[in-house]
Amino acid sequence: MAEARRSVKARRWAALAAGRLRRSAALLAASIAALLALHLASGGSARALAAAVAAVLLVALVSSGRRAPPPPAEPAQPLRGDTGGLTVENLAAAVADPLILGDARGAVLIANRAAVAAFGEMRPGLSLLLKFRAPEMQLLLETMISPKPEPASIDYVDRLPFERVFRVNAQPVGHATGMFVLLFKDQSEARRIERMRADFIANASHELRTPLAAISGFVETLRGPARNDAAARDRFLQIMQDQTARMARLIEDLLSLSRLEMKAPALAGKTVELSAVVDSVVETLRTLALDSGVEIDNLFGAAPIEIAGDRDELFQIFQNLVENACKYGRSGGRVQISRVIGAGRNEIGVEIRDFGPGIAAEHIPRITERFYRIDVESSRLQKGTGLGLSIVKHIVSRHKGRLAIASELGKGAAFTVYLPTS
Amino acid sequence: MTIMPSHHIVSSYDDELKYLTRKIAAMGGHAERMVDQAVTAMVHGDAELARQIVSDDLFLDEAQRAIDERTISIIARRQPLASDLREVIGAIRIAADLERVGDLGKNVAKRAITIRHGMDPTSPFRGLRALADLALTQLKEVLDVYASRNVERLSETRDRDEQIDAMFTSVFRELLTYMMEDPRNIAPCTHLLFCAKNIERIGDHATNIAEAIFYIVTGEQLPPNRPKVDVSTEIGSAPGNL
Known part of the structure; x- marks a missing residue:
């Protein structure tokens, strides 16, 4: 253990030294060249030259890494791809749909404002697995925090306190960061319209079925027990006529409603x-x-x-x-x-x-x-x-x-x- | 050298506790879904969906058993103390309540298979749906608090219990009226009455869970102020008392 620590230390020193030498490479080259020139001109001993070069190198090494402040940045056009210190929060806040960034443990890192508005309290650290308990969301989140997350999307229905339907897209982000993004697309409106249509058909059929049931009941009675009862027959036929009239009225109303819906208002000029x-x-x-x-x-x-x-x-x-x-x-x-x-x-x-x-x-x-x-x-x-x-x-x-x-x-x-x- | 393994133990202990909370969340999600779908199956007379729900109940039974085993093993091996102990004991209690919620949902689903509604399909079912929405909202809120540990919100959910009781009383009256109007309604209405009672019980289980969560987080019991608004026990005892 101690040995390993020493070797790590040595490696770190070597890296530091190399870095410093590289930074002052031009300066070093110039000074060593000057020493060589002096040496040639004066005809001094080789040992003196070696000592002088070593001294220059040592100075370069020991001198602190501090550098002159960089020249003031020119007010040039921003580079392409320069995001100017944009943070993930800024990005998330710019998304209009609920967006949640989760970490490898399935806890919230960032939830944008739309997510808080849609799902309530979403402070960082909240476990998404505890918050989204619907079985299909549990499956999705488990995939995302597994060692091999795959992009996936599901439909998530939150029926209470009022019905909302979301298309949830889950996507791992970065390279092996363990982080993932959940993006919720609200599709409640489409679902609501579909529901209204289904309700309407159910209601309309129910309205039609009621008179129909009455008619078929009377037909049965007329063929059976009331076969020879003239007074009852008259009364029943009257009721049946009323019921068929009611069905006719209903169908007429339904048709006129559907006509009104189909036909674009063409009132211009009239x-x-x-x-x-x-x-x-x-x-x-x-x-x-x-x-x-x-x-x-x-x-x-x-x-x-x-x-x-x-x-x-x-x-x-x-x-x-x-x-x-x-x-x-x-x-x-x-x-x-x-x-x-x-x-x-x-x-x-x-x-x-x-x-x-x-x-x-x-x-x-x-x-x-x-x-x-x-x-x-x-x-x-x-x-x-x-x-x-x-x-x-x-x-x-x-x-x-x-x-x-x-x-x-x-x-x-x-x-x-x-x-x-x- | 000596510190490393000890840290390892704590982290796996943490993992074990985390396993419990996650399992409870999964159970909660399943229970919520089962009850919701059971009521949907009832309202739409969807026997296929109802059968599906009955078989789904297996998940909750197994999850509860898994939680029981895991908690016993945690207690035996880790001897948890203070908040850890409350977390473990709370998990046992909540899992038991959620399993019961699933059973009640399953019972509603079974009745949805049996019931043949030749009745006006909207009216009594609408009351049942409203009752279920109240109970499920309460359950959802309570389980959300289990996730956020923000126990201040629990007092709101207790108020909801009163609404559920009041709604149950109203559904009870309505069903009684239908039965008096037409004896043919007695069979379906009796089933619906049991369904309404089951759903009302789900609200009670949600209250139990709320109490367990309050205990886990604070170490104290919720103050026992539980007014009863369910006056259905008094309805119909005297003629004209409807």
Whole structure:
């Protein structure tokens, strides 16, 4: 052990000496040349020359490694590839996606701000294996801290506190440093859209299945126990007819919703006279209103107002809203349509107000969702499809307008469609 | 010459303790995943997924056994003291709780295989999902504290326990109503009731784990203030008391 230490010391000295000699090589060469010249000129002894050369070398060796300060750097263009003392932290901070640099033990070295925002506290030294416990993340991290790390990428789903989907790319960095980088790409939005579509299909099929189940049940009864019961047969056929009508309505609504989504808004150049649309809606629904014992009070007025829009679509908005008001606000006995002038803006509002039971505050933000129903039973009784208000909202936003809903329990509800005037 | 091997021993002792914490993290990840997927299988009526979960439970059983063996060997060979001893004892307790969480998840998955829902597929399942989200959030927070050792955050997770109890009571009422409405709902609703109870128990295990972590880090017990909000034991005892 002692021997080894000595040899190490000797080697270090040799390296130091060589370095110093190399640094003053030019100077040394010059002085030795001068000594040689002197020697030749004066014809002195060879021993004196050797002593003089040795003395010069010794001075060069012993003189400290201190050197004259380097000449001030010229303010020239920066060299290509010069990063100007950029640190890994600077780089990590410049990445917008969550980025974590881990060490060979799987602990955090650096986590950028996006990573802290996404995963909470991420101080250096935190074990990534303890933080990311999902089985697929554990596998990935184990590969990264193994002796032979390989670049890999996985999908990581963090469902709580709210669902996030990340594509995680893991990559060892440097040469055998044991360090690795985790880069998280957020893909939640794509997943959410996909989920919405799947939910919609599930809801739509459920809505279609319910009347279908009723029809097939009645068909079974008609072929079996009620085969010879004329009164029951009539009643059942009536129910079956109602159910098929409901399915037809639902399919029609679904188609009209999908048409609205497929068709790019092509409203350019088309104008509509709004009071005429309101008038024709009121005319169309007069019978329905009479049947439900509701009086439609049209206070919109005949003053013509031109707006950019599609007549059929606007007709559908007001038809749906007035129909809803007649159905759900029938206990109020009256539906009132009036004109609202938007405050200080170039827009016109059409307010459809009923005096029925009103809508509880917690439902108001959600009633334009597809198939959202406050009360499933009463909606079915009213032949609702659960899509009416979604369609209204869709058309209104296509017309760059907005839908305002105001209601209080027991005091009726007011749906106001604001549309921009040209 | 004499210092080298002693350092070696400490580092392998460290490795052994680290093995325990990592194994617990892996168990936690598996348990979280199992419960989440079990509820998903229940909501979507996905029997295939449910069967997968039931077979996944093996991992947790094996991991718990491995932790038990490793801790006994550590105690026997290293005679750990102070924080090391708490770490080892805590690992045993947490592993046992996580294994139970896995069992509860497995039970939910088994019921997902049995249940045939001819019921309105959204309503009661939505409550179950919300309950599971609360319980899993609590478990996740607690296990995050196990990673960060920042025990100040544990008090927040205890508050969540109250939310879970309140949610369980609400799901209980809802299911009872469905059963009263239609006797055909009794079979699926009973299964759902057990599932809800299982999930509520997961919240309790998360609280146990929180207590174990607090003990590991501080050497003290969490103060015992645990108000009970689960009033489902009082529901339905008298007619009209719903």
